[in-house]
Amino acid sequence: MNREEILAASSMPLASPSYPKGPFRFIGREYLLINYETDPELLRAILPEPLVPDGNRVYFEWMKMPDSTGFGDYEESGCGIAALYNGEPCNYSVMMYLDDESPTTGGREIWGFPKKYGLPRLKVVHETLTGTLHYDDERVALGTMEYKHPAKALDPATVVQGMKKLNVNLKWLPGVDGKPEIAQLVGYHLEDIDLKFAFSGEARLHLVPHVNCRLADLPVRKYLGGMHFKADLTLPYGRVLHDYLAETK
Numbered sequence: 715m716n717r718e719e720i721l722a723a724s725s726m727p728l729a730s731p732s733y734p735k736g737p738f739r740f741i742g743r744e745y746l747l748i749n750y751e752t753d754p755e756l757l758r759a760i761l762p763e764p765l766v767p768d769g770n771r772v773y774f775e776w777m778k779m780p781d782s783t784g785f786g787d788y789e790e791s792g793c794g795i796a797a798l799y800n801g802e803p804c805n806y807s808v809m810m811y812l813d814d815e816s817p818t819t820g821g822r823e824i825w826g827f828p829k830k831y832g833l834p835r836l837k838v839v840h841e842t843l844t845g846t847l848h849y850d851d852e853r854v855a856l857g858t859m860e861y862k863h864p865a866k867a868l869d870p871a872t873v874v875q876g877m878k879k880l881n882v883n884l885k886w887l888p889g890v891d892g893k894p895e896i897a898q899l900v901g902y903h904l905e906d907i908d909l910k911f912a913f914s915g916e917a918r919l920h921l922v923p924h925v926n927c928r929l930a931d932l933p934v935r936k937y938l939g940g941m942h943f944k945a946d947l948t949l950p951y952g953r954v955l956h957d958y959l960a961e962t963k
Contacts, residue, residue, distance in 0.1 A: 725823065733820035734784045737950040741781035742910070745945075746836055746845045748774045748857050748917045749938035756932060761795050762884050762899070764956060765806055771796035772932050773805065774857060774919055776836040776845035779817075788814035791834030791847045791855065793929055797882070799901070799955060804880035809929055811847055825952050826885020826900045832927065843942055849927035859940035860915035868912040873943055877907050882955065897959050902952035912943035 715728065725731040751770045761767060777790045792810035796803070811832025812818045821827035833848040838861055847855040860866070882901050889895035917940025921930035 725820065733816050736784070736824070737905075737948050738785060739783045739906075739946070739948050740779055741946050742779075743782075743945055743947060744778040744836065745941065745943050746776040746843055746857060746859060746917075747941040748859070748919045749940070750774070750919065750934045751936040751938065752932045753935060757795060760808055760932065761797055761806060765797040765799055765804070765882065765899070768796040768798050768803055770935070771938065774855070774921075774929070776834055776847075776857060778836045782817070785817040785820065786814065788812055788817055789834045789836060790817075791832065791836075791845060792828075793932060795932075799880065799882060799899075802880055804882045804901070806882045806884075808932070809927075811849060811927070823887075825902060826883040826887075826896075826898065828883065830927075843940075847927075847929075849924060852922070852924065854922045854924045854927045855929055856920040857917065857940075859917040859942055860913075862911075862913050862942065863915055866914045868914055868941070868943070870909050870912060873912040873941075874907050874909050874945075877904050877909075877945065877947070879903075883952075894959060897957070898954045899956040899958075900952045901955045902950060904947045905950050906946075906948040908946040910944040910946070912941065915940050915942065 724735045725733050750772055752772045754770045757767055757770055774793045780787050790812045793808050795806045797806045810829045812829055813833050818829045821829045836845045841861050843859045843861045845857040880901050885898045885900045887896040919934055923930040
C-alpha cells in the first residue's frame with residue numbers, strides 16, 4: 715500500500731473501512747423530538763464557549779434511519795441544546811447513543827458527533843409514538859407523544875427551515891501522547907431535504923440518572939411540546955467554526 719493509496723482511504727481499518735466517503739443520503743429518516751426547558755446553570759455548564767444559550771431550551775430526539783448510504787439501517791437517540799454562535803441560532807449536540815458501529819465511528823471521526831453505543835428504539839404503540847433508550851441493559855429514557863393528530867399537522871416550509879438550522883458539535887480527539895490533537899467546534903447544515911410529513915403534539919419525557927449515560931443531567935423543568943416528522947435528507951461534510959488549540963498558538 716503506497717502513500718497515494720493511504721491518503722485516498724475513507725476510514726480505518728484501511729483493509730476493511732468502517733465507512734465510505736460522503737456525503738451521506740438518508741431516506742425515510744423518522745424523528746421524535748421532545749422540546750423542554752431545563753435548569754439554566756446546568757445548561758451553561760455543559761455548553762462550550764463561545765456558544766451561548768438561546769433560552770434554556772433542550773431537545774431530546776429519537777431518529778430511525780432505515781436507509782442510509784454507507785451507514786445502512788440503524789437508530790439513534792440523544793439530546794442537544796438550543797444555542798447561539800456569533801448571534802446565529804444553532805443546535806449543539808450534547809450526547810448521542812446508537813446501535814451500530816459504522817455511523818458511530820464515522821460520526822465521531824468526521825463531524826465530532828458525541829456518539830456512544832446504546833439501544834434506542836422508536837415505534838408506535840397503539841395510539842402513542844414511543845421512544846426508548848437502553849444503556850448497559852438499563853432503560854435510561856422514555857419519550858411519548860400523541861400520534862398524528864390531524865389538527866396538529868405542521869407547516870412543511872417551517873419544519874424544513876428549522877431542519878436547515880446550523881448544527882454544531884465539539885470535536886475532540888487526542889494525539890498519541892494523550893494530549894488534544896483536535897479541539898474544534900464543527901458546524902454543518904442538512905441539505906436536499908424532502909419532507910414527508912410533520913406533526914406537533916403533547917409529549918412527555920422520563921430520564922433516569924446513570925453515571926455513564928448522563929442524559930438526566932439536563933432535567934425537564936417545563937415541557938414545550940413534541941414533533942414527529944419524516945424526511946429524506948443529505949448530511950454533507952462540515953466546517954471548522956472555532957479552533958481551541960489555535961487560541962494558544
